[in-house]
Amino acid sequence: MTGEDIARWQRPVHSKLTRMEILQKRHIIKRAIRDYFHKESFIEIDMPLLVRGTSPDAAIDSFSVNDRYLTSSTEYQIKRMETGGFERLYTLTQNFRRGDGGPYRNPEFTMLEWARAGGTLKNIEEDAEKSILNAHHALGGKETLDYCGHTIDLSPPWDRISICEAVQQHTGVNLPDFTAESFASALEQTGIPVKDDWRKDTAFLFTVLLDHIQKNLGLHKPVFLQEWPSFLTSSAQTHESGTFTERSELFIAGIEISDGFPSLTDAAQQQQNFTAQMERRTESDMAPVALDEKYIAALEEGLPAGAGMALGLDRLVVVLTGCKDIKDVLAFNWDEL
Numbered sequence: 001m002t003g004e005d006i007a008r009w010q011r012p013v014h015s016k017l018t019r020m021e022i023l024q025k026r027h028i029i030k031r032a033i034r035d036y037f038h039k040e041s042f043i044e045i046d047m048p049l050l051v052r053g054t055s056p057d058a059a060i061d062s063f064s065v066n067d068r069y070l071t072s073s074t075e076y077q078i079k080r081m082e083t084g085g086f087e088r089l090y091t092l093t094q095n096f097r098r099g100d101g102g103p104y105r106n107p108e109f110t111m112l113e114w115a116r117a118g119g120t121l122k123n124i125e126e127d128a129e130k131s132i133l134n135a136h137h138a139l140g141g142k143e144t145l146d147y148c149g150h151t152i153d154l155s156p157p158w159d160r161i162s163i164c165e166a167v168q169q170h171t172g173v174n175l176p177d178f179t180a181e182s183f184a185s186a187l188e189q190t191g192i193p194v195k196d197d198w199r200k201d202t203a204f205l206f207t208v209l210l211d212h213i214q215k216n217l218g219l220h221k222p223v224f225l226q227e228w229p230s231f232l233t234s235s236a237q238t239h240e241s242g243t244f245t246e247r248s249e250l251f252i253a254g255i256e257i258s259d260g261f262p263s264l265t266d267a268a269q270q271q272q273n274f275t276a277q278m279e280r281r282t283e284s285d286m287a288p289v290a291l292d293e294k295y296i297a298a299l300e301e302g303l304p305a306g307a308g309m310a311l312g313l314d315r316l317v318v319v320l321t322g323c324k325d326i327k328d329v330l331a332f333n334w335d336e337l
Contacts, residue, residue, distance in 0.1 A: 008336075013328040017321065022329050025139055026317045030092065032138035033112060033313075036131040042088040042114060045081065047074040049094065053292030057234050058203070058280035061098040062289060063107075069289070070096035073310060074113050075235065076295040079263060082117045082306060083298040090114035092313065103325045104255060104315050106334050115263070115308030121248055124260045124309040125224050128250055129156045132222075132257075136320055147253045147319055153221045162227035163210075163244075170213040178202070178229040178244070183209055203231060203280070217251035224248045231280075234273040236261035250311075252319050260309025267299035 009020040017025075034044065053076075054062040054069040063070040074091040081089055095111045116123050133154050136145060145152045167175045173186045183205035184194045190212060198205055206229060217223050227244040228236075236245045247261040264270055274291055281288060317329040327333040 014322075014324040017323075019328060019331075022317070022321050022323065023331060025321050026329055028138050029135040029317055029320060030313070032135040033131050034092070036127075036134045037088075037090050037114065040088065040127070042090045043086065045074075045078070045089055045091055047071065047077045047091050047093060049096075051077070051292065053290045053295065055234070056274050056277040056281060056289055056291060058277055058284055058286060059232070061286065063096050063098050064289075072097050073111065075308065075310065076292045078113060078115050078308065079303055080295060080298040082115060082263075083301055083303050087117040088115075101334070104312075104318065106314065106326050106330065108334065109326075110313040112311040112313050113308065115306055117304045117306040119307045121226075121246060121260065121262055121307050124307045125158075125160070125248055125250075126156070128258050128260070128309060128311060129158055129222075132316065132320075135316070139320060141320075145252075145320070147322060148324070150219045150253055152218065152253060158250075159218075159221050159223040160226055160248075161223060163225060163229070164227070166213055166217065166223075166225055167209065170216045178206070178231075180205055187212070202229075206232070214251065214256070215254040217254055219253060222250060222252045222257075224250050231276070233261065234277045235264050235270060237264050248309075255315055255319060256312070257315055257319070258309050258311035260307060262307045263303060263305065265299065265303045265305060267296055270299055271296060 010018050012018055049071050050065060050068040051071050052068055055072050060072050062072050072095055074093065078089050078091065090113060092110065092112050094108055096108050098107060100107050114127060136154060143153065143155045145154055164175045167173055167186060171186065171190045173189045175186055176182055180200055180202040183202065184199055187194050187205065187209055192208065192212060217225065226248045228247040230238050230245040233245050233247055236247045239246050245261065249256055250258040278288060314326050314329055318326055321329065323329055
């Protein structure tokens with residue numbers, strides 16, 4: 001359309017800022033995040049965007065390009081470098097996932113990923129707290145963030161609750177375990193009807209339950225949601241109890257911002273998890289993918305204990321600039337190319 005680009009970045013959007021002003025703030029946020037990790041002695045690494053093997057997680061649909069894939073995450077490459085002796089690494093780069101769309105999703109997006117060899121889940125949670133607060137301060141913010149009618153206290157430490165505690169807190173329902181029967185029962189107790197063809201789909205039932213409570217998470221203070229079902233994550237450690245995965249997802253104003261966990265260092269267990277995810281893909285009529293065999297080989301060489309996290313930069317910019325749609329914080333969204 002003639003003249004479309006002339007007005008595109010000058011037109012006010014939901015937050016009453018223009019996209020030009022939002023992109024200027026995005027630049028400040030990225031600089032502040034990089035400043036934090038630089039002060040923490042991290043090294044920023046430029047990773048390949050085309051990889052030979054990709055994540056088999058059933059929740060991820062990768063773009064295939066000839067005999068390779070557009071990267072959906074730099075996790076495996078970061079861990080291979082940890083095996084080689086690097087202790088603190090981060091990437092801030094483009095990732096790609098087919099089918100992603102909506103207010104907080106775009107098939108091409110910017111992800112911040114970092115890892116601490118020898119680090120703990122608490123360490124990477126604190127990295128998220130401090131780097132986000134650093135970005136908020138760089139924009140002129142204080143200790144609170146006003147977003148969509150909510151005043152959110154950003155002063156650390158942020159809240160930490162388990163999945164079961166969150167379900168109890170926001171629905172009043174006790175979740176005894178992570179079985180399909182328990183998820184179905186919890187949904188029915190909250191007034192959500194469960195279709196017959198859902199009852200054996202454990203992952204789907206959990207997704208519906210999480211969607212129901214997510215809008216309530218992090219409205220007054222950011223919250224790290226912990227102790228996740230192990231069937232959802234292929235490369236996180238299972239707690240010694242065997243009942244949940246040691247994983248932490250950050251929510252601010254009902255929006256998922258980051259996801260992290262201690263590294264799984266057992267190559268045999270990783271291969272089993274990958275196999276289970278491939279089976280889930282088959283059950284969901286998803287195409288099989290090539291695994292990252294070099295990552296498995298690195299685990300066999302000896303990945304050091306540690307922890308890592310991935311943070312959606314675009315979503316963070318949405319929250320910190322008061323926007324309501326990821327399209328407003330991108331120079332070009334998927335539909336503008």
